[in-house]
Amino acid sequence: MSENVVYSINGPVVTVRDTQDFQMMEMVYVGKNRLIGEVINISKKRTTIQVYEGTTGLRKGDPVLGTGGPLCASLGPGIISNIFDGIQRPLAEIASKEGAFISAGSDIHSLDTEKTWTVTMKVAPGERVKGGDIFALCPESSMVEHRAMVPPALEGTVISAAENGEYTVKDVLAVIKDDKGKEHSLSLSQKWPIRRARPVKERLAIDRPLITGQRVIDTLFPIAKGGTAAVPGGFGTGKTMTQHQLAKWCDADIIVYIGCGERGNEMTQVLKEFGGLIDPKSGRPLTDRTVLIANTSNMPVAAREASIYTGITLAEYYRDMGYHVAVMADSTSRWAEALREISGRLEEMPAEEGFPAYLPSRISQFYERAGYMTNLNGREGSVSIIGAVSPQGADFSEPVTQNTKRFVRCFWALDKSLAYARHYPAINWNTSYSEYLDDLSGWYRKNISPDFLLRRQQIASLLLEENKLMEIVKLIGSDVLPDDQKLVIETAKIIRVGFLQQNAYHKEDTYVPLSKQLKMMEVILYFYDKAKALVTKGVPISEIAAAGLVDKLTKMKYDIPNSQLELFDDYYKQIDEKLAGLDQQF
Template structure:
């Protein structure tokens, strides 16, 4: 596995390369190898994974460039599946797809990763201040914490018993500073075997970490983006997709979610994206300030960078590396959000590898097992009861990059089968500088039922107000077709009012300014108030129009301009200004209604 050297002292564990086809290598004399076992390929000891076994011959997927690797070179086995090292020190680190720390590799060999380059995923020389949470003689269950360290100022890291063992605690270190590889506890299982425990442990990336039970989702993952939180919410533990063509704002939206969502841990996977985009992410994230703590956002973030110029096979595994790290922190009881940008590039890696394996292609050349792989990834999301009895969640948000913005292509279509929240980005909105460019016509969320009670406790009219605003936007969409034929001036005032109100909803509520200190994040309380004010405005002006007022009368209402600017002029906690604007709008409507009766 990455960061470890494979045992080389046993000639019985050596195979021989017979064929090289890009990242796919075939070898013989490998009767001792197992499926998904990690191997070192060739004289450069390139990291690979066994993906097919036929007698004593195997097919290997190599995660590095195989140029120059020749038949006859040796293959060394590890007797371990592709795994990640878990423990304190993950947060704030930038890895590649197979958990090689890019900053340490850059310090060793420069900006480009040399083939066969290895570095420890976690710093084995760094000491952590360990605090024991268990006592000698105590029986510890799988996944139960027996100690803790302060990983960052924001996150307390629990040292847990590996999920595969349980037993009686024979010894445990006293409080103090220890390196991650040092034995800090000893456990004896039911068979009498003794297990030394350190702060570090391993877990195979393709195997979901076990949980006690899966729980129903009940709380929204708040993002600060009104179009998401109000119209198309995602629950903690949910799965969402952001499909959109080039330049529609997928990466920008995911970065906003990483910064502002109320997840406690963020795992950001840049899978197959352009190097300049990923470089921007790597430069900006360490400089971002966590709005909750006022410190660096990297204190609770893990970045996985696997750009389009890196080996395609490592792109395929980077998604699994990210979700495994997310599950590890979930097991500590944290709410984790993983951003995968983008699953389309991951699917393209599957297509290339499938082609080199000479497998029968399905739709648009993608392998027939693409739906199963997508399902396996998104189904690792969820809110769970952990093995220790606590609660944690992993929310998965995957970007999809359909060629030409065609949502009928296979990756988008299959993804929509396995997620319950679909944030479709619209090219016209993006070109109009409407951020976020999430279409209210093509997007949907199936989490409204689960989170309705949470919102009801904060605002009992939330669901009703949301439905009213959505109905106005839907009616406006239908009226636009008529207006294009006969012109808006030919419509009656009530329908023109709908067009006007919809414009206010789009500009004053749905559109946000990510560079505005006030509007970059909108609290749930402010969102509820804005919805309530817009619903009051829409319903009362419709009644007034029906009583004989004109659209010009509505345009002349005092406070209307402030209503349009409320998103950027009223702070999230400024309830006094909110009440003043609401009173001004109500007073103006009352005066207009009295004038009609006079």
């Protein structure tokens, strides 16, 4: 029987008195059901533990057992296509053994320990290996090859290696003797503390975009591969839908979707939709390269706080193999609320709006685990983080949104009025920004066109000018504007409806390659330049609008297939013909 027992219980916060047996961040088992907990505070008189499961039924005097190590994620084949809760318990396996509800102290291994994997060994006895080196391969899904790696801190000589064949995650595949003569057994699985970033060889400069196929993102507010972005928006503005589109279409190898504190019915919808989505790149189910972490709002609040770290640790593991991983965190506001609740139970001094004073540092620690890296094995990989933020009442001045803006370089502000007008993605082009444009300029010039960013700047300038003019229109109407300014408004309408607005259910518009995005910008700007020349000569804007070019340009996103960009030439001809006719007429 343990000498350490529960002294007090306050929701998920449990204390133990007069003990020196625990260390900070140690994982412990609390109570007779062995609830998983973590030490978060140690003082002379008491040790404080946050419990990741419901504490209903826990009593004063129940035993508390230490494990001697931190809370870790189990890393190995079987992660891809799986669905976990916030502390990496496999929900499908739990449902098959225990039913629809997770029982207290459920102790089911994160990885299937009985399933066998077809392993190809990459090392032989006598070889020298170090942390990060790949010693075995096995197909984890139809799209992901699992690369078993030597744990980061280990270095030594292989003294035995298994033959190629079928093995479970627990079978010993190789034995390494380190420089001190100690032997270490390697299997397909390893553990890693979720709150500690995995080591890398070098952090590389970010110089290539994470291509999403969404025009408002790729053209106006791009995110870099290995970069960070925030998607703030009020209820119903399309945060989850935007992340679904990014998960389906962005050019990442693996998607880690973290449902952090979301509504249960919404998480059910996510799980069903992801299960039915077909990956456009391979024709296989999208789940073949997806990991889902489901932590609903009625689950224990401490597990909600841990789910973010569990997800990013899994992402770093696949990054170390040489994959590009995109993490979708939905939503970090629920995670921050979990921090606030636990902080309140610890009776810590609250800061702005009751959030703990360390909220900014926790947000920064999470987003800083993104990056484009050279891993310990020499391969390049990246983790890109796209975090949804749910400010109450769509108030972007609240602490979570403001502190997130400090640590991300891409801000896609969702607008309620755009969402209600069925303009998706509802990203407001006046309040959003991306700081990656300068970093990515070389890539755009080399791979797309030297003029891409120039066209992007011209499009953004027209939108900015329209925003200023609309302030005047709201006050005194559009009739007082001169024709050149009316032309700006007409052209901006083409940009808003025909370029920025995108239909996720249209086969040609749900994903648009950068080459077509450039062509669309060039045609719109060509029309604007030609029309502006006519307006300067005195041709009324009403005549130009009556030519039908505005409607045609608005619909070109549907009318021109992504594989037939040569059809844009006909648009130039029609613009020339119709505007030339007006020039002769006036």
